[in-house]
Amino acid sequence: MAMLASFTTAEKINHNSHKFGFTLSSTNYGYWKTMIQPFLITNKLFGYIDGSIPTPDPTITIPSANKDSPSLIQTNPNYDTWVSNDAHIRMLLLSTISEGAFQHVQGTTSRELWLALERAFAPNTTSREYTLKQKLLIIQMQPDETTTAYLTRAQEYADALANIGEPVKEKDLVIMVLTSLHEEYNNLKSTILAR
Numbered sequence: 001m002a003m004l005a006s007f008t009t010a011e012k013i014n015h016n017s018h019k020f021g022f023t024l025s026s027t028n029y030g031y032w033k034t035m036i037q038p039f040l041i042t043n044k045l046f047g048y049i050d051g052s053i054p055t056p057d058p059t060i061t062i063p064s065a066n067k068d069s070p071s072l073i074q075t076n077p078n079y080d081t082w083v084s085n086d087a088h089i090r091m092l093l094l095s096t097i098s099e100g101a102f103q104h105v106q107g108t109t110s111r112e113l114w115l116a117l118e119r120a121f122a123p124n125t126t127s128r129e130y131t132l133k134q135k136l137l138i139i140q141m142q143p144d145e146t147t148t149a150y151l152t153r154a155q156e157y158a159d160a161l162a163n164i165g166e167p168v169k170e171k172d173l174v175i176m177v178l179t180s181l182h183e184e185y186n187n188l189k190s191t192i193l194a195r
Contacts, residue, residue, distance in 0.1 A: 005081070006081045006084060006085065020035060020036070020039075020096050022035070022096075023096055023097060023098040023101070024096055024097045024098055024101045024117065024121070025098045025100055025101055025156070026100060026101060026121065026160075027132070027156040027157060027159065027160035028156065028159065028160065028163075029117070029121030029122060029160075029163070030160075030163035030164075031159070031163070032096065032121075036093070036096060040089070040092075045089050045092070048082075048085065048086050048089050048109075048110050048111060049089070049110055049111055049114045050111075051111060053082070055079070055082055055086075055109070056076050056078040056079045056082050057076055057079065058075070058076055058079045059073050059074060059075060059076055059079075060073070060074060060075075060076045061073050062074060086109050086110050086111075089110040090109065090110040090113055093110060093113055093114065093117075094113070097117075101117075101120075101121075104116055104117055104119075104120035104121070105117075128164065129161070129164055129166055132157055132160050132161050132164075132166075133161065133166070135157050136154065136157040136158065136161070136168065136173075136176060137176065139153070139154055139157070139176060139177070139180060140180045141180050141181055141182060143182075147181075147185075150177075150181075151177065154173065154176065154177045155173075158173050174192065175193075178192060178193065
């Protein structure tokens with residue numbers, strides 16, 4: 001049985017020093033996965049996620065040299081190393097999850113966490129498409145919301161729909177966004193709609 005190597009302090013510092021400029025939210029799973037997966041593969045971490053580096057047995061049996069003596073059961077050093085490495089990877093994943101997405105954090109291993117996030121956010125369900133389209137169709141600029149925050153929110157919904165193969169036409173997005181801008185933007189609305 002090959003020994004698993006613990007991540008060195010330098011490797012952990014290297015992994016932790018990589019700061020992603022985004023966090024996983026309910027609307028950017030495709031982008032998040034596209035950015036995180038190559039990082040994990042490049043740093044030889046993805047085997048813990050995809051199961052190709054499986055959890056070793058917690059104990060190992062060492063046969064006795066004397067056939068009259070019982071076999072010796074001891075802690076598997078690979079298990080302790082695997083648990084430590086996996087906890088490090090789970091911590092890396094957790095550091096890229098937005099506060100709003102934390103409700104979907106489940107499992108005690110990095111693989112369980114990855115699969116829980118995939119179940120929650122993967123763009124493979126009709127209900128996800130329906131929810132995103134509904135949010136975009138009824139989008140309203142909140143009284144205390146900045147224009148930038150409002151436009152970003154609308155774009156996130158449109159991007160999430162594009163990620164599941166349901167892109168929104170640019171002119172449709174503009175019309176949806178314009179309809180609920182505050183009154184102070186009426187001149188801008190008129191100018192854009194007159195085109």
